Every structure is written in C-alpha cells, then in structure tokens.
Amino acid sequence: MSTFITTFKEGNKEMKQQLGGKGANLAEMTNLGYPVPNGFTIHTSACSLYQRDQKLSDTLKNDIKKHIQTIERETNKNLGSKSNPLLLSIRSGAEISMPGMMDTILNLGINDEIAYELAKKDPLFAYDLYRRFIQMYGNVVKGIPMEKFDKIYDSFDTINTDSLLTIINDYKSLYQAETKETFSQNPYHHLYEAIESVMASWGNERAVYYRDVNNIHNIKGTAVNVQTMVFGNVDEHSATGVCFSRNPSTGKKELFGEILWQAQGEDIVAGTHTPLPIQSLISKKPELYEQLHHLVYELEKHYKDMQDIEFTIESNRLYLLQTRSGKRTPQAALKINRDLFDEGIISKKELILQTNEHDISGALHAEFNIDTVNLATEIGHGMNASPGAAVGRIAFNKEQTLDYVENGYNVILVRHETSPDDIQAMDQAQGIITAQGGMTSHAAVVTRAMGKPCIVGSNDIKINNQNEVIIGQKTYQKGDYISMSGTTGTIYDGKLVLETQQKPKEFDQILNLGNKHQTIKILANADTPKDIKTALLYDAKGIGLVRTEHMFFDEERIRLFQQMILSQTSEKRKIALDKLLPVQAEDFYNLFKANGSLPITVRYLDPPLHEFLPNSPHAIKSLSDDSKISVVDLKKQIQRLQEVNPMMGHRGIRLGITYPEIYTMQTTAILIAALKHYNENPTIQLNINLMLPLVSDLKELIIMRETISKTIKNYESKHQVSFNIKIGTMIELPRACLIADEIAEHSDFISFGTNDLTQMTLGFSRDDIHSFIDDYGQKGIYKNDPFKTIDTDGVGELLKIAVQKARSIKPQLPMGVCGEHGGDRTSIIFFENIGMDYVSCSPYRVPNAILTSAKIGFQ
Known part of the structure; x- marks a missing residue:
C-alpha cells in the first residue's frame, strides 16, 4: 500500500478518514464482489499537503503513474492509447459527505487522436465525449465560466457529427482565448491538473460555506478518486x-x-x-x-x-x-430507523445511536415543500435560532401584527430586536426575524419556548423608520409577503408552500426506548401551563426553570409591574405588590396544576427593571395617565432606572437585597398557590424548588435565604401545613463558581445559568456576538458559537471547579444546568461527564436532549 494511495482492492469502509466516504465505500463494494469500475483513491492527507504547497509533489505524481499502469494491466487499456484508450473519472470525496460542493472531471484521457479513432466506430459518441471533457476541464480546472460553453452549445439547433466537430473547435478557441494557451493533448498533463483542481476545490467558497453551516470541522480535506470510466x-x-x-x-x-x-x-x-x-x-x-x-x-x-x-x-x-x-426528511429518517429496527437490520443500540437529533427536532415543525424551495428566490440569511417555517405579511410592531391577524392574515414580525413589550406580537406572529441579537437573545429564547420559527442577527436586514425594510437587495413595505425557514436561517421572497408536519408515531416509539437509557435527567424551561404541557408531552421529567419575569408580559400585568417599579417608597411599592400578589398566586397555581407532582424550579425575578418600562412617547404618556405621574417626572424616573450595562447591573438577587418585599411577595404567591393545589389534590405531593439568581457572595445568599425561609415558616405555621420546598442557588458568575463550596453549604441545590456564565466569563455580549462570531469561526478561534455549545476550555473549567467544590461539602447535592446549552448535544455530553444530575432546556428541545442522554447511556 502506498503512503498516499490505496487501491479499491486494498481499502474498506472503515477507512473514511483517509479515503473519504466515497473512496472507502467504493473499496468496500469492490471487496464485496460488487460490479465497481477499477480505480484507486488518493488520501485526504495528500490534499492537506496540496493545500500547503499548492502543487503535487514529484513523488506523488510518480506514485499516481504507477497506479495508472496497474489499472492498465488489469483492464487491458492504456492512458493515451489510440487503439484501446483508458478514460478516467476524477472525483472528490471527503470523510463527511458534501454533495455538490467540490469538483468532478469525467472522460479524462481523450484527445484529438483518440476522439478521431473512437469516431471510426461511433462518431456521435466519440465527439460528444470530447466535447464534454473540454467543457468540464475548461470550467473546473481553468475556471472558464460554464455559461460561455453553454452559449456555444445552445447556438446549434441540431447536434450531429458536423455540429459536434464545430463545437469542439469553438470550445478550443474559447479555451485559448481565456487561458492564453492551446488545449493540451497530453493525458497525464490533464490528469495531474485535474487532481490538483479537485484538491483545490476543498477551499472553494461553496465548500467552505457548507462546512461552516453544517459545523464540519477537523477533517483533513478531500480524497481524490481516480476510476475507470464506464x-x-x-x-x-x-x-x-x-x-x-x-x-x-x-x-x-x-x-x-x-x-x-x-x-x-x-x-x-x-x-x-x-x-x-x-x-x-x-x-x-x-x-x-x-x-x-x-x-x-x-x-x-x-x-x-x-x-x-x-x-x-x-x-x-x-x-x-x-x-x-x-x-x-426528518419524518422519513425516523420511519426508516424504526423500520430497520423492526426488520432486525439494526439493534436497539444502533437505532438510538443513528437517530439524529436534528431529525427529532425537524419532525415537529412545518417546513416548505421542497419543490417550491428549489424555485424560490433567496433574499437573506441569519442565524437559525428556532426551527420550522412560516409564510406571512411583514409587520414591524404589535399594532400592525394584531391588525393583520384580526383581518385573517398570517404575519412575520420583523424587528431590530425584540423585548418583553413584543410578547403579544410574537405570540400572534407565525415567525420572527430580527436584524440584531444572538442565539440566546430574547427573540431566540422566547420563540424556541413557543415552538415558532425564528431567524436572528441577520446582516441582510436593514429597517428604516418608514415602515419598510431592505432585505438583501430589495425593499419591502409592511404587508408584503415573505417566507422564512428557521431551520436553515433563510429568508425568501413571496409565499412558499408549507407542508404540515404531523408528529410521526416513530417519534414516540424511539423516544420511549431512549427514555429507558437516560444517564442524565432531562427537565424543561417553561413559564406557562401551555409550555409545561408541551414539555410533558415530550416526556420531560419536570420543570427546571420558571422565569417569573415572563409572567408580567401581559399588557395588564406589565402595567401593575411598572407601577411597582416606579414606587419610590416601600409603602407604595407594597401597595403595588399587593395588587400583583393574587395575579402571581393564580399563575403559580396553574403551573403547579399542569405539572402535577414532578419537580418544578421557580426562579425569582431576575432582569433589569428598566426593561419593563416604556420608551416611546405614546407608551410613556399612557403610563403617565394610568400612574398619575406627570410625563416629566415619569421620564426622570425612567432615566434614573436606566443602566449603562444592565446585564451586570441591578438584577437577580440584587433586587431582593434592595427590595426584599418583591421576593417576599413572590414567595407568598407560591405558598398561596401550593395551598390551593394541596386543598384540591391532597394526595399529590408538590416538589417545589425556589432559586435565587445571580448570586455572587455568600452573604447575599444567607440574607435572602433567611428572608424566604421566614416567610415560608410563618405561612406554614399560620395555615398548619408543611410543604416540600427547597431553596437553591443559580450560579451565573465566575466568582460564584470559585466559592461554590461556601454556596453549597447554604443551598439545597445548585443550577448553573450557563448563558450568563458564558457572557460573564468570555466578556461577550450574547446579544451582539453575531457581529463577529463568524469571523472567529473562520479563523479557528472558536469552533462553535459559545452561546450554542459550551466553551469547555474556559466556562467548562469553571463548571468543573464549582462541581468539585460543591460536592466536597455535599456529595449528594443536586446540580444541573438551565439554559440554551441544556438542549445542545455536545454540551449535554460534557455536563454528564463532569457529574451534572440534570439539564433543563426549551420544551421543543427536550426530545433532542432525551436522545442525546440515551446515546450516552449506550456508549
């Protein structure tokens, strides 16, 4: 076996890393005795050397020639022979299939003399081969635009021997005009240049883009398959x-x-x-x-x-x-895998291992009819934040969205970025597109929970103030139709045809098998009864994160919450909180009712308060009227609450320290809801976890834990009840990781908020990272977006330290992750390896997480 070349007889399907998928499979079929034309594969490592040197070495050329001579002996044909010519195909083949991304050359070995000799038997066949070769060689090897060859060919109404001879001469003239050289008659010259061209195509724009969008990294290059033509x-x-x-x-x-x-x-x-x-x-x-x-x-x-x-x-x-x-398709993938299992072709282990997480996810969402996609006009791209497809009229705000929906139209909401004020529009829209934001931005997180398609951070979108948007090269008004695929991150002009994706029976069959082999518990992030029902439908083992701030997005509730924020004394704040108390209690009751006896973790209020305040003149005037505060004073208060860096500002447990009455109200609401649920369902034991976010210091935790514990104890004593309530910590800061042993001593559980931990550790704004993360990926600085896949070298090391420190104090302390990383396959594997007990993710990502966990169990 050569250093850089393996014949089809020498290889096998296990050699994909060096022979590429195509070469390995050609070798496998050859050795199975199947009818495969003779040939050999030049290794992927040779492509790596070519990328470095930009030429084939003399040693490799000599080795190629020796292998051609072997084919000549075995086929009784010769490269360059007029009487019995050997013609070859030169085809790419990477370790991972990249269909259509790299180059191929067919009919190599023909020239003027050979074409003339072949034409004695069949002139149409001979000259058509030669015409094809000149065209493909000129295009692939020399970069001559295919349109120029097509123009020559299409100028002939009839293709016969005479027209083919004219086409060949015209092709040669074009070749000479474009390359300033005559078309070579030396087959070996063609062979070496063709091989170099296929290797060079590893770095072409479409191949690089394909690897980027499909997250294909750490493979050497393409192999080159040299094979006898049939x-x-x-x-x-x-x-x-x-x-x-x-x-x-x-x-x-x-x-x-x-x-x-x-x-x-x-x-x-x-x-x-x-x-x-x-x-x-x-x-x-x-x-x-x-x-x-x-x-x-x-x-x-x-x-x-x-x-x-x-x-x-x-x-x-x-x-x-x-x-x-x-x-x-995802639906076909699930059926095929399940059928292969039922037919005894694959085992249960193989069924789980070869079922793809993307297929599980894709089976739940509507997608476009493939024929309409092939004919559609792509106008823009962004990050594929939430899968599925949607068609609708463009709306830029809540009022436009509701107006179109009221009149029976589907809507795609297009925004610079979304905020809590947009929740109603997001709920009513079929899909959401934002010009800014990343994979954990508001739009991305909320739409994933809703199960709606979403594209974020699209640099192809420019929104002006005249109710119009430029997408790509075209300007669209409000009400114009566009189509979007959150699965691929692609925006299309006009209305594409949607196909409803029913959940196939194989979906549940495969996940039921996966559930039996989970190694890490899968919980869900859910803020509404609807979210909980969706999570439980997909077999989540509980709710790992209820974001209480999301309960205030309703228009009436947000007004009460705004009034609470604007209260400048604890007395006035208590009045506003008293109005919110029954609203919160009813919310928690409905959550407990939907969740049953499964564990549910409620996070106390977390975001910067100013996010709930209006910024438009109309909204400020409306709040001014309702709150009996002058517009001037209201603007001053809003300005007072603004923060330069709100993600590192007055939020999380800091709100509880400053305004303990807020957390007391939320605790009381939870207790009222728990008592109501208990009175109606005395046989169901609620399993409630209360979580304090953004802890950075042990004293913060001790102070707030005492406040919450006192509220619980007083309520239980007053009502003669006892609830199973645990108080834990959400670790989102590097400092908290480093003092995790101290935190563990005063926590019943620890949940890591890896979205914020990533942001605080790397110094990357999760909402602005889209402006540079692609450049980082292309330069190999980060293989993946750290907000999608956990940064194991940095953030991961902090997690390891925290787990080790916490478990040194409490070996059985429940620990897990809640955040977007909880639904990412690579991240889940890492979390399981460092000893996490659970992950919590968006309801629609639960099936993916279950499948990943089952795969870990089988490996």
Whole structure:
C-alpha cells in the first residue's frame, strides 16, 4: 500500500478518514464482489499537503503513474492509447459527505487522436465525449465560466457529427482565448491538473460555506478518486441513474430513483434532461432491475442504513459508482430507523445511536415543500435560532401584527430586536426575524419556548423608520409577503408552500426506548401551563426553570409591574405588590396544576427593571395617565432606572437585597398557590424548588435565604401545613463558581445559568456576538458559537471547579444546568461527564436532549 494511495482492492469502509466516504465505500463494494469500475483513491492527507504547497509533489505524481499502469494491466487499456484508450473519472470525496460542493472531471484521457479513432466506430459518441471533457476541464480546472460553453452549445439547433466537430473547435478557441494557451493533448498533463483542481476545490467558497453551516470541522480535506470510466451514453442499451433503498421523503421501503438512457451521470444531476422513474427499468431491462434491486438491499443490510446509490449501465452491464447513507426528511429518517429496527437490520443500540437529533427536532415543525424551495428566490440569511417555517405579511410592531391577524392574515414580525413589550406580537406572529441579537437573545429564547420559527442577527436586514425594510437587495413595505425557514436561517421572497408536519408515531416509539437509557435527567424551561404541557408531552421529567419575569408580559400585568417599579417608597411599592400578589398566586397555581407532582424550579425575578418600562412617547404618556405621574417626572424616573450595562447591573438577587418585599411577595404567591393545589389534590405531593439568581457572595445568599425561609415558616405555621420546598442557588458568575463550596453549604441545590456564565466569563455580549462570531469561526478561534455549545476550555473549567467544590461539602447535592446549552448535544455530553444530575432546556428541545442522554447511556 502506498503512503498516499490505496487501491479499491486494498481499502474498506472503515477507512473514511483517509479515503473519504466515497473512496472507502467504493473499496468496500469492490471487496464485496460488487460490479465497481477499477480505480484507486488518493488520501485526504495528500490534499492537506496540496493545500500547503499548492502543487503535487514529484513523488506523488510518480506514485499516481504507477497506479495508472496497474489499472492498465488489469483492464487491458492504456492512458493515451489510440487503439484501446483508458478514460478516467476524477472525483472528490471527503470523510463527511458534501454533495455538490467540490469538483468532478469525467472522460479524462481523450484527445484529438483518440476522439478521431473512437469516431471510426461511433462518431456521435466519440465527439460528444470530447466535447464534454473540454467543457468540464475548461470550467473546473481553468475556471472558464460554464455559461460561455453553454452559449456555444445552445447556438446549434441540431447536434450531429458536423455540429459536434464545430463545437469542439469553438470550445478550443474559447479555451485559448481565456487561458492564453492551446488545449493540451497530453493525458497525464490533464490528469495531474485535474487532481490538483479537485484538491483545490476543498477551499472553494461553496465548500467552505457548507462546512461552516453544517459545523464540519477537523477533517483533513478531500480524497481524490481516480476510476475507470464506464459509459451510460455509449448505445441504446446504456444509461445512468440514481436510486435510494427507501423513499427519502416518506421513508417507505421501495426502490426510489430515476434513470436516464444514453446519458452520463452529470446529465441527471444537472437537471438538463428529464429522467424516467427507476421502475421503468422493470419493463425495459427486467434482469438489470432485479440485479440492481438485489444489490441495493444487500448494501442496505451491510451498511445498516438507507442507501443512496449512483449506477451506470454500459451496454447491458450494471456498474455501481457510489453508495452512501441517503439524505432524507426528518419524518422519513425516523420511519426508516424504526423500520430497520423492526426488520432486525439494526439493534436497539444502533437505532438510538443513528437517530439524529436534528431529525427529532425537524419532525415537529412545518417546513416548505421542497419543490417550491428549489424555485424560490433567496433574499437573506441569519442565524437559525428556532426551527420550522412560516409564510406571512411583514409587520414591524404589535399594532400592525394584531391588525393583520384580526383581518385573517398570517404575519412575520420583523424587528431590530425584540423585548418583553413584543410578547403579544410574537405570540400572534407565525415567525420572527430580527436584524440584531444572538442565539440566546430574547427573540431566540422566547420563540424556541413557543415552538415558532425564528431567524436572528441577520446582516441582510436593514429597517428604516418608514415602515419598510431592505432585505438583501430589495425593499419591502409592511404587508408584503415573505417566507422564512428557521431551520436553515433563510429568508425568501413571496409565499412558499408549507407542508404540515404531523408528529410521526416513530417519534414516540424511539423516544420511549431512549427514555429507558437516560444517564442524565432531562427537565424543561417553561413559564406557562401551555409550555409545561408541551414539555410533558415530550416526556420531560419536570420543570427546571420558571422565569417569573415572563409572567408580567401581559399588557395588564406589565402595567401593575411598572407601577411597582416606579414606587419610590416601600409603602407604595407594597401597595403595588399587593395588587400583583393574587395575579402571581393564580399563575403559580396553574403551573403547579399542569405539572402535577414532578419537580418544578421557580426562579425569582431576575432582569433589569428598566426593561419593563416604556420608551416611546405614546407608551410613556399612557403610563403617565394610568400612574398619575406627570410625563416629566415619569421620564426622570425612567432615566434614573436606566443602566449603562444592565446585564451586570441591578438584577437577580440584587433586587431582593434592595427590595426584599418583591421576593417576599413572590414567595407568598407560591405558598398561596401550593395551598390551593394541596386543598384540591391532597394526595399529590408538590416538589417545589425556589432559586435565587445571580448570586455572587455568600452573604447575599444567607440574607435572602433567611428572608424566604421566614416567610415560608410563618405561612406554614399560620395555615398548619408543611410543604416540600427547597431553596437553591443559580450560579451565573465566575466568582460564584470559585466559592461554590461556601454556596453549597447554604443551598439545597445548585443550577448553573450557563448563558450568563458564558457572557460573564468570555466578556461577550450574547446579544451582539453575531457581529463577529463568524469571523472567529473562520479563523479557528472558536469552533462553535459559545452561546450554542459550551466553551469547555474556559466556562467548562469553571463548571468543573464549582462541581468539585460543591460536592466536597455535599456529595449528594443536586446540580444541573438551565439554559440554551441544556438542549445542545455536545454540551449535554460534557455536563454528564463532569457529574451534572440534570439539564433543563426549551420544551421543543427536550426530545433532542432525551436522545442525546440515551446515546450516552449506550456508549
């Protein structure tokens, strides 16, 4: 075996890292005895060297030549021979499939003399091969725009021998004009340049973009497959085709695909010809259909997954050119995996391990019809904050949203960024797009909880003050239709066709199996009974985070809350809090009722107070009238509450220290709700956890714990009841991690708020990171957005320290994570490894987390 080259006979499917997926599978099929054209694979490591040196070494060239000579002996054909020419395909193939992202060259080895000799037998076939080669070589290797070749070809109404000869001459003239050199007649010259070109395509714009958006990192480059050509266009008994072992849209077990007679593979992929259904092969060539059918399902059993196969028929002889795991819709993926399990092809472990978290998530959301996507006009992109698709009229604010909804229209809310004031518009809109914000911004967090599609941080959006927005190169008014995919982060012009995604039965079947093998408990972040019901529907084991500030977003409640904020004495503040008390109590009662006896963790009020105050003249005037405060005085108070850096300002437990009556009111509301629930359901034991956020010092915790404990004790004594209430801490600050042993001594549990901990540790604003994180990723500074996947080197080290310190005081202390990282696969694996007991995530991410946990259990 060569240092950089492996023949198909020497390789196998386990060698993807060095042979790429295509090369490894070609080798595997060869050694299974399947009809695969002879060839060899140049390793991915050779591509790495090419990227460094920008040329093939003489040693590698010599090695390539030796392997060509081996193919010549085995096929009795010779590269450059006029009488019996060897023609080759040069194709890319990375370790992870990147369909269409890199380059391919077919029919390499033909030149003037060879074309002339082949034309003695079949001039149309010979000159069409030569025409194709010059075009593909000129485009891929020399960068000549394909449109220029197409213009020449399309200028001929009839394609015959004479027109093909003219086209070839015109192609050569174009080649010379563009490259300032004549078209070479040396096949080895073509071979080395073609290999270099395929390696160079690893770094082309579309390949780099594909790797970025699909989070493909740490692979060396593309392998290069050099393979003997077989011809689907040689005669009327020849064809090219693609088929799947299962329907990629529905998952149904059937041979699904297309075939094109007297054509080469590029014709069917490019869509320049109209193929026939693969079943048409039954009537035309039944014996070939049976052979293909048999081989396809043998490959499926061998690879234990649905296969996507490229094949060529040359003069009634079938050849397999590629097999790989086929792309499929989320719904089809779940059905295929479950069916493979039921058919005994895969085990329970394999079912769990090869079910993809993205498929679980995608099965729950509406998506666009694939045909309409192919015809749609993309106008912008952003971060895919929450999956699903939506179509609607553009609205820029709550009033416009409600007006359109009242008149029966769907709406997509387009904002610079969202705030609590937008909650009603967000609730009524089909989808949300923001020009600013990151993956843990308000819009992202709230829409994920709602299960709505959301795109955030789109640099393609510019909103002005005239109720219009520029998306990409086009200006849209309010009321214009756009479509959006929160799954891909793409914005489209006009109205695309939505397809309703019903939860397939396989969804529950797979998750039920996964539940039995969880290693870390999966809880949900939920602020409303609806959120809780959704979380429990997806089998969350409780609620790990109730954000009480979200309870005040309703228009009437926010007014009471605003009046409380603006109270300048504790007496006036108590009056406002007394009005809020029954509202909060009813909210908590409804949460407890929906949650039953499962654990529920309530976080005390956390955000900066000024976020709840108005900023528009109209809203300020309205609050002024309701609060009996002059506009001038109200503006002064609003200005007084403004903070330069609110995320590090007067929030969290600091509010409780300054205004203990706020936390006392919330505690009392929880107790009232608990008593009401107990009186109605005395057999259900509530499991309530109260969580103090943003703790930075032990004294803060001690003071507030004493205040809360006293309130609980007095209430229980007065009503002669005893509740199972634990008081814990939310650690969101680096300092708190470093004193976690002290905090643990006075906490019944610890929950890590990794969104804020990431922000405080890295010094990155989670709402502004979108402006530079892509540059960081491209330069390899951060492999992932640290607000999506935990930064194990920095934030992760703080978490390790905190867990070790806390457990040194209380070995059985419950510890977990609540935040967006709780739904991320890589992060969950890290949390489990450092000893966390649970993660809590958005309801719609619970299934993903369950699946990840089950995978950990099987590995």
